[in-house]
Amino acid sequence: xxxxxLLEAVYQKYGYDFRQYSEAHIRRRIMxxxxxxxxxxxxxxQAKVLSDEAFASKLLQDLSITVTEMFRDPxxxxxxxxxxxxxxxxxxxxxxxxxxxxxxxxAYSMAILMQEEGLYERTTIYAxxxxxxxxxxxxxGIFSNGMIKEYTTNxxxxxxKESFSxxxxxxxxxxxxxxxxxxxxxxxxxxxxxxxxxxxxxLILCRNVLIYFDKNLQNKxxxxxxxxxxxxxxxxxxxxxxxxxxxxxxxxTDVDNKQRIFKKKY
Amino acid sequence: MNYEAIVIGVSSGGMNAMKILFSALPADxxxxxxxVQHISPRSDNQWIKLLNDKSNLHIKEADEKEKIEPGNIYxxxxxYHLMIERDKTFSLTIDERVNFARPSIDVLFESAAEAYNNxxxxxxxxxxxxxxxxxxKRIKECGGLAxxxxxxTAESSYMPASAIAAIKPDxxxxxxxxxxxxxxxxxQNNNPxxxxxxx
Ligand SMILES: C[S@@+](CC[C@H](N)C(=O)[O-])C[C@H]1O[C@@H](n2cnc3c(N)ncnc32)[C@H](O)[C@@H]1O
Numbered sequence: 001x002x003x004x005x006l007l008e009a010v011y012q013k014y015g016y017d018f019r020q021y022s023e024a025h026i027r028r029r030i031m032x033x034x035x036x037x038x039x040x041x042x043x044x045x046q047a048k049v050l051s052d053e054a055f056a057s058k059l060l061q062d063l064s065i066t067v068t069e070m071f072r073d074p075x076x077x078x079x080x081x082x083x084x085x086x087x088x089x090x091x092x093x094x095x096x097x098x099x100x101x102x103x104x105x106x107a108y109s110m111a112i113l114m115q116e117e118g119l120y121e122r123t124t125i126y127a128x129x130x131x132x133x134x135x136x137x138x139x140x141g142i143f144s145n146g147m148i149k150e151y152t153t154n155x156x157x158x159x160x161k162e163s164f165s166x167x168x169x170x171x172x173x174x175x176x177x178x179x180x181x182x183x184x185x186x187x188x189x190x191x192x193x194x195x196x197x198x199x200x201x202x203l204i205l206c207r208n209v210l211i212y213f214d215k216n217l218q219n220k221x222x223x224x225x226x227x228x229x230x231x232x233x234x235x236x237x238x239x240x241x242x243x244x245x246x247x248x249x250x251x252x253t254d255v256d257n258k259q260r261i262f263k264k265k266y
Numbered sequence: 267m268n269y270e271a272i273v274i275g276v277s278s279g280g281m282n283a284m285k286i287l288f289s290a291l292p293a294d295x296x297x298x299x300x301x302v303q304h305i306s307p308r309s310d311n312q313w314i315k316l317l318n319d320k321s322n323l324h325i326k327e328a329d330e331k332e333k334i335e336p337g338n339i340y341x342x343x344x345x346y347h348l349m350i351e352r353d354k355t356f357s358l359t360i361d362e363r364v365n366f367a368r369p370s371i372d373v374l375f376e377s378a379a380e381a382y383n384n385x386x387x388x389x390x391x392x393x394x395x396x397x398x399x400x401x402x403k404r405i406k407e408c409g410g411l412a413x414x415x416x417x418x419t420a421e422s423s424y425m426p427a428s429a430i431a432a433i434k435p436d437x438x439x440x441x442x443x444x445x446x447x448x449x450x451x452x453x454q455n456n457n458p459x460x461x462x463x464x465x
Contacts, residue, residue, distance in 0.1 A: 022357040024349040024377040067360045211330050211346075211358045240330050240343060240358050 375401025
C-alpha cells in the first residue's frame with residue numbers, strides 16, 4: 001500500500017512509471033535502499049525521494065537492474081545464426097532494436113555476430129534503455145577485465161569464428177571494444193512504458209526486461225513490439241520469457257520456441 | 267493453523283537430500299513446495315526430470331508468472347532469482363548475486379514471507395554457505411514455521427548451523443524426521459484445496 005503511494009509519487013514528479021512492475025521486485029529493491037540509507041519506513045523514503053533529486057536518481061538505478069552479459073545464453077546465439085541470419089540476409093538493409101540494452105554488452109555481441117556473418121555494413125543496431133547512466137557506459141564500450149574470461153567462454157560456446165580478443169584492446173583492468181563495432185550502433189534513451197513505437201524493425205530483442213513487469217504491462221509492451229516489427233520480423237525474448245500469456249500469442253509463429261525466437265505473421 | 271506453502275533452501279549435498287525428501291512424500295501431499303537449490307548457471311534441467319521420475323508429486327522448474335498450485339514441487343531455474351508475489355505467482359529476476367548465489371535462498375524466502383505471512387513453512391537443509399539465514403529469520407518475523415536440518419545429519423553442516431545460530435527454530439531434525447513432520451502437517455492442514463475439490 002505504502003509502496004504504491006511511493007510509485008505514484010515518483011511517477012507524478014519524475015515521469016518514471018514503475019506502477020506495473022513486479023511487486024516483489026520493487027519491494028525488495030526499496031527495502032534494500034531503505035536499510036542502506038538508514039531510513040525507517042517507506043513514507044520517510046518517499047519524502048526523501050521527492051525532495052532530493054540525487055537520491056531519486058539513486059532509487060531509479062536501484063529499480064533498473066542492469067545486470068547483463070556478452071553472449072548470454074550461447075545456445076540462443078547459435079539459434080540466431082542458424083534460424084534468423086538466413087532471413088536477415090534477404091534484406092538490403094537491416095534494422096535491429098535491442099530494447100532494454102542496459103550497459104550494452106548484448107548490442108556489442110550482436111555487432112560481432114553481424115560482422116562475422118558479413119552483414120554488419122548494412123545493419124543499424126538501435127540499442128535503447130531508460131537508464132541514461134547505463135547508456136553512457138554502453139556508449140563508452142569499456143568493460144571490466146574480470147568478466148572477459150566468462151564472455152570468451154560464452155562467445156566460443158555460441159559458435160564464434162574468431163579469437164574473442166580480436167574484438168577489444170586491453171588496458172589495465174579494462175577492455176575497450178573496437179571502434180568498428182560501435183560504428184553502426186545508435187544508443188538512445190527510450191522508456192518502454194511511456195514512449196511510443198520505435199522503428200520499422202526487422203529484428204527486436206528484448207531479453208530479461210519483461211520479467212520485471214506484471215502481466216498487463218507485458219501485454220502493453222508486447223503490442224509496442226508488434227507495432228514496431230515489419231511483417232515477417234523476428235522477436236527474441238529472454239530464455240524464461242514467453243508470449244504465451246499475452247494477447248499477441250496467435251500473431252507470431254515459432255522460429256525456435258525453446259530459445260524464445262518468434263516470427264511476426266504476414 | 268493452515269499452511270499454504272513450503273519453501274526450501276538447499277546447497278551442497280542437495281541432490282541427495284532432495285532425492286530422500288521427494289521420494290518419500292505421498293501423492294496426496296497438498297502443500298505446494300518451492301525450492302532454491304544452488305546450481306551452476308549453465309546446468310540444464312535434466313536432473314529435475316530425474317527427480318520427477320522418482321517422486322509421486324509433480325516436480326518442475328518454476329516458470330515466470332506461473333500460478334502456484336497444490337501438489338507441485340517447483341524448482342528455481344539456474345541463473346535467475348526466484349520470488350513469490352503476493353498473488354501467489356512466481357517472478358524471476360536477474361538481479362546481482364546475493365551471498366554469491368543466483369538463485370539465492372534469501373531472495374526466495376524473504377519474498378515468500380511477505381506473500382504468505384504466518385501461513386508459510388521455511389526449511390533450511392544441507393549447504394556450505396550462509397544463504398538462507400536472513401530469509402529464515404524473515405519467515406520467523408512474519409510468524410511462519412522454521413524447520414532446520416540437524417547439522418550433524420547434514421552432508422554440509424554450515425548452512426543449517428548458520429540458520430540455527432540466527433533464530434530459534436521450531437524444529438531441528440534429520441531429513442527423515444523432516445519428511446515425517448511435513449506429512450503430518452499436511453494431513454492436519456484444514457485444507458482449502460480439499461474443500462474446493464469436494465464442492
Ligand atoms: C536485466 S537488464 C537486461 C539486459 C539485457 N537485455 C540482457 O538480457 O542481458 C534489464 C534492463 O531493462 C531496462 N529497463 C527496465 N525498465 C525499462 C523501461 N521501462 N524502459 C526501458 N528499459 C527498461 C533496465 O534499465 C535494464 O537495463
